[in-house]
Amino acid sequence: MPVEQPPYRIVDGVALIEVRLDNLSRLFNTLDPSPFSSRDLDASAEDYLVGAVEELHRQHPVRLRFTVAGASEEAAEQVKSAVHHYFAYRRWAMDRRIRALFREGRLALAIGLAFLIGCLTLSRIVVGLDLGIVGRILSEGLFICSWVAMWRPIEIFLFQWWPLASRKRVFATLAAIPIEVAQAEPDRPRPPAG
Template identity: 40%
Template sequence: MNKLKSYYNSEGKTYLVEVKLSSISQLFNSFDPSPFIEKDLDDEVENYIVQSVREFSINTPLKLIFYLPPEKQDEAKQILPEAIHHYFDYRKQNSEKELRTILRQGRTSLIIGLVFLFTCISTTEFTNWLASGPLTHIFQEGLVIIGWVAMWRPIEIFLYDWWSIKNNQKLYDKLSQITIEIKQNKEEKVSIKSQSKEILPL
């Protein structure tokens, strides 16, 4: 956190994610024909904002500041806060759907895995009544291993896959409500160049 303190400016206990623009259109995907309020963010801009916010704990107060030329500020104040919040609320809803889908897959995989594991174990018990010997033992051990392998997918989902999606959901929820401020351009702030869209840290 000490490194973050030196990397990001702050206002009291609130840390600032700062982006410099020469025009509002730089912020949005140029191939999206939707109105500004409904446009997707430019991939590079979104990645910078998301990765910056991800560096902080979910409870750390943050503010998103856009620096624009004076003549662009009035329009930006009307458009940007709603557009940014709308976009990240959309991303949050997608994460919620993704989480529900992966958990549903996990439950289905768990049922299938348990049934298959039970079948494998039951088969090994049944073979004890039919024959015995090294080959039978190898066959039984193989069935048990295959049964547990079938359990790997639900275990993977419930131990690993879901929490990364949940973290994204929390992050997008935070961004959908983040305080947004429009200020006049300052050369030393984070810059998105008009041609290359290169994002430069403080």
């Protein structure tokens, strides 16, 4: 069975995420008219970086290296700043999304608890009326409905927030990741075949 080559190099205990570009502008969304330092990353570049950090950042510290032909020092600094700025914004936006989700959860919890109390109270009243099997069916139906009303807040507070928090941590890692921009070595001419 062949040994699989790890997709990222580990250098001195640091996982190196390497991206080769023929031009630094390929890193950014071409439809975004913002100044270079504030532009959005290209969607495929963002997906690659996020996926790499999700895979690596729990096992190793990470570093990002862009290898580009003919990148000036000024352009290299702008790229570093733009990548950090972009992921800081994504972290901030994810934080807002999490806060909005918890607000929604608190509202759903308040509504759910009020409905739960109302249904359980009605269920007890129906049981007290001694309506026989009809009363028992109504009582059980109200009991079930009361807990169904709690579904949404339970979903939010137990399950829905933590994938968002995990993504926020990835964005925070990328907002502070050490970045280097290296010059690509020029292509060497190949010797003639013969």
